[in-house]
Amino acid sequence: MNCKYLKSSLTAIVLVLGVLLGVSTTAWAQQPGKRTITGTVVDETNQPLPGVTIIVEGTTTGTITDFDGNYSIVLTEEAENLQFSYIGYQSQTVPVPQANQLNVQLLADTQEISDVVVVGYGVQRKSDLTGSITSVGTDDFNSGLISSPEQLINGKVSGVQIMQNSGSPTSGSTIRIRGGASLNASNDPLIVLDGVPLESGGISGNSSNFLSLINPNDIENMTILKDAASTAIYGSRASNGVILITTKKGSTTKGIQVNFSTTNSVQTKTQMPDMLSRSQYVDVMTSRGSDEQKALIGDYSTDWYDQIYQAAFGTDNNLSLSTRVAKNTPMRVSLGYYNQDGILKSDNAERLTGSVSVSPSFLDDNLKFNLSAKGAHNNNTFAQTSAIWAASIFNPTLPVYSGTDAFGGYDEAIDNGGNPVNGGVRNPLGLIEQYNSTSKVDRVIGNIDMDYKFSFLPELKFHATAGYDYAKGKGNIYVPAEAAQYYTTGGRDYAYGPQKNTNRLLTTYFNYNKYYDALKSSVEATLGYDYQYWKSTTPLYQELNTAGEVQSTSAATDQRHAMVSYYGRLNYGYDGRFMVTASLRRDGTSRFSDDNRWGTFPSVALAWRMDQESFLMDNPVLSTLKLRLSYGITGQQEGIGNYNYLPVYTYSQEGAEVQYGDQWYYTYRPEAYVSDLKWETTKSWNAGFDFGFMDNRISGTFDFYTRQTEDLLATVPAAAGTNFDKNILTNVGNVDSHGIEITLNASPIQSKNLNWDVSFNMSWQKMEVKNLSLIEGGSTTNTLVGPSIDSYQFQVLSEGYEPYMFYLYHQLYDAETGKPIEGAYADLNNDGQINSSDLYRYHSPAPDFILGFSSSLNYKKWTMNMSFRANIGNYVYNGMAMNTGAWSTVSYNSYQLNNLSTSFLETGFNSRQYLSDYYVENASFLKMDNLTLTYNFGKIWDTCNLNINGMVQNVFTITNYSGVDPEVPNGMDMNFYPRPRTFSLGLGLNF
DSSP states (O other), rough: OOHHHHHHHHHHHHHHHHHHHHHHHHHSSSOOOOOEEEEHHHTSSSBOOOEEEEEETTTSSSOOOTTTTTTEEEEEEEEEEEEEEEEEEEEEEEESSSBBBBOOOBBTTTSSSOOOEEEEEEEEGGOOOOOEEEEEGGSSSSOOOOOOGGGGTTTTTTTOOOOHHHHHHOOOOOEEEOOSSSSSSOOEEEETTTTTOSSSSSOOOTTGGGGGGGGGGGGGEEEEEEEEHHHGGGGGGGGTEEEEEOOOOOSSSOOOEEEEEEEEEEEEEOOOOOOOHHHHHHHHHHOOOOHHHHTTTOSSSHHHHHHHHHOOOEEEEEEEEEEEETEEEEEEEEEEEEEEEEEETEEEEEEEEEEEEOOOOOOOTTEEEEEEEEEEEEEEOOOOTTHHHHHHBBBSSOSBBBBBGGGGGOOOOOOOOOSTTTOOOOOOHEEEEEEEEEEEEEEEEEEEEEEEEEEOOOEEEEEEEEEEEEEEEEEEEEOOOOOOOGGGTTEEEEEEEEEEEEEEEEEEEEEEEETTTTTTTEEHHHHHHEEEEEEEEEEEEEEETTOOOOOEEEEEEEEEEEEEEEEEEEEEEEETTTEEEEEEEEEEEETSSSGGOOOEEEEEEEEGGGSSSTTTTOOOSSSEEEEEEEEEEEEEESSSSTTTTTTEEEEEOTTOOOOOOOHHHEEEEEEEOOOTTOOOEEEEEEEEEEETTTTTEEEEEEEEEEEEEEEEEEEEOOOTTSSSSEEEEEOOOEEEEEEEEEEEEEEEEOOEEEEEEEEEEEEEEEEEEEOOSSSSTTOOOOOEEHHHHHTTTEEOOTTTTTTTEEEEOOEEEETTOOOOOEEOOOOOOOOSOOOGGGGEEEOOSSSSEEEEEEEEETTTTTEEEEEEEEEEHHHHHHHHHTSSSGGGGGOOSSOOOOOOOHHHHHOOOOOTTTTTGEEEEOOOEEEEEEEEEEEEEEEESSSOEEEEEEEEEEEEEEEESSSSSSOOGEEEEESOOOOEEEEEEEEEEEE
């Protein structure tokens, strides 16, 4: 049935394309009394311009340039002038030449914005877009010390939330487009680099920040596809949006263009957990402590944060050469070196990158190639992050060093036998300096693109891309035997990896683009095929102590999956006013069984350019007004594993053997699986409009969208005895969401010496879990999820509610003092007792509103840029205050005292109140992310330009939240690596 459906769909597309080709061939033939003019339209840098409108003056006869800027138009003898127009460029009227060749160069119009954007499998003019798409280029990227590509657009795009997971230079970011569409499957967007879809996830030695292996300085543009009409062309991986990354290419001009930039910075720590000072601590201990505890108070005053944190230096240096090595062969070569220390001592990320791009063309530009390769070598040093927790609670009255050689000379809590206290807190600086964890990660991404334009039919083009993404990661961890942190095992000494990831891609498609002047219609059709294959392997490796004794064994892995796709898209435009886009993709994946392997993902979108109607075209105020409506279906199969539909048996590890007689045997353990696992699908509606006033000095977009995710891939309890685990990943339930996105851009001041541009974006979204039952209409229980403390989980999935809400008891307070009463919670179900039935859903970590604001003020050679972000309505559970804010946490043994959170002074709790809503705080915030001041010297020699800039990142945060940071992963503030404040000085040279 699936094959028949696929065959009929492809047949219909081929028939449509065949009809178009037939019509085109007829129109192409020379007619009596007419002649054909051909030519190429380029920009001021001689780059071809696709989509330029060419009209015979005084008529409706016209055409548009193809992807390579070429055009062909049939003229009558009466034709005198041709009008060339393109949004973002100055229009030109050119007399019809005597010859049959006319090439035109258009100059950029500074009053307009660039109009060509990258879309899935091609490019389009912004004015012709029917979906919700935002493009951010080099002029609008965030500046400063940028370690990873996603940081370039943080706060720049409505509906896109980017959160750096921690302050470590080795950490990654969480990217959410419209909040994500799933619960247990991946919510990460699909990222496509120069046409190569990248595998989600990481690799050994760089597991949290796989994108950091791409040099941000090599990126020319990032385009975000948000609605299903834009993303459905990518089918099964597009439910969470798509980010298209385009890297820089070579120059078409003669000579060598050299660009060099260097940014050097220092990072400092910001907000720390609010713990008792030494004087406060001594006061509390002398007033409440026992004699034994008072005896453990020392004579020192040690700021343990100062011991583990440092001023961290960093540098980012980039050199690129762009030239034309032959008449039709642009080339670009770049090198980059990045080195950043972390504010936590011994933390460091070092990256060396290189890229090369060559773009030769042949056969009068009918055959074009682009060969590119990008390589990166990362050296990482990972700090022992448990020192963050230790520095918060370690006794502030103790010294750093003991004065002896034991445990490397660090002061440690020891028992009567002279050994480190079992389960005790270790010396924070000792944790840092006696821990050596390093990794080496290499990555190479290469692709070959080919475009062939058929000489007998210039409107038809064939494109092919062969891509390869290879990464290898390995690492080592060493802790000496005398270190207290691994004293009982005799230290730690082992190497992991190498893990090897490969990603192979083949993309081929035909593209047909034609303007029919008699019908006042433009038609673009794309028909393509993709094949992609992924493989990830790791060898068996053992963790040893310093004596070479095996402590644990990690099994070898071999993970593979493949996908085959067929897709088609049709763009139709009438009279420059009405646009229709329809796409269909058919994906087959190895992650599901034969019965569920194939998924179909269609979309359709409509747009009406009202500003092109006669009653608005000459409006002196309104510049742009376009209405958009779209619907589409996308899929999801990431983050669920490669073999979850198959019975898989895992070989037992050392220490898990079974004895039979006198022998011990390794066993095979069956894993849980669901044989009928299938696609998670998301159905989306999007309605919006684009507007502009006063020659687009004020412009913006508005979008309203809805999403319904069905056959949700979620982990739910399995019925007893039905599977090999108490929880299984299966298709269950639905999640709905809807939201509003607004973007506003304005240029309040435009003059010879002073220009001011501002941009604002806002997103509002709500999600609701509609069903989590294995049986439709069946009853479900609340599913606890999220991070945990001492086996307590604090968030829940419940039908009819927003996902990941906090699930807690309602704290009661003393009527006179206003203080929380220990162990006193509201009996919400009025049954006379307090138990789990009284837990209730209380707020969510997800913000109601996400805001972004940026400003660029230019006066002569000075430019000042600022960018702000804000979240409104997000809540955070202050885990540090709960976990260290009770008297019982001051000591877990007879040999050691711990520090307390200042929260203890407010509550006086004796025991930790794990599930009290007292610790949930409104974490709404306003952050100034960047402040940059640039001075452009202009030409300092004949051909050399110089600019210098000073930058501050993470300038300030305004919030009522009392913890370390109001923006933390999963809404849990617990042992968080604080984000630093960065001061940078940059220099740029080009000649």
